[in-house]
Amino acid sequence: MSTDSNNPYGTPSQASLGDDFSGTAGRGSSRKMLIRQIAPLSAGKILGALYAVLGLIVGGFFLLASAVGVVAGGQNVGAGLMTGGLSIVFLPLLYGLMGFVGGAFAAFLYNVGASMVGGIELEIET
Template identity: 40%
Template sequence: MIIKRIDVLSAAKIFGITAAAFGLLAGILVFLFGGVLGSLFGDAGGVGFVGGFMAIITMPIMYGIFGFIGGAIQAFIYNLAAGFIGGVRIETE
């Protein structure tokens, strides 16, 4: 079995969703380490907490957008390369 072409939009959606999931994980880590620990070490007014909370919202969105764009570019370049080389060979049972 040889993968000769990848649908660009389909690959972009998968990359975007996967990247958004990683962005959520990164946002939670920023919230925990930046927000909570920042408030423990003398953050006046809870700025670190609010910034950490905003990271949970903004990081998945930004990761998702850039993951979508990156996935589309990678699928497009794969399709160009597969046209010259012939695609990736996959062996199944």
């Protein structure tokens, strides 16, 4: 009985020509995958949501800065608090919109580039 009969991937030369699996026994195997296309709407949604959270954090800092300015003796208390309060609403909306548009545009550009030169190759270990 040959040692290759117990190898589910065949001989090393056969394994390299077949599936893109490689690895050593006992360590798990790795598989190469290729990202050929990214859905622009999907990328826009996730980046829009992430940027909206970032805008909420930045808006919180603006609110804190305006509150510190009011406590420190700012001359126009109403304007300072209104600016800080609006920033906590306006900045997440603005950042979310910019993230959506930027993410969708970046995915579109990736798709154009990947169609010309190929996609991004990933190696995943299982």
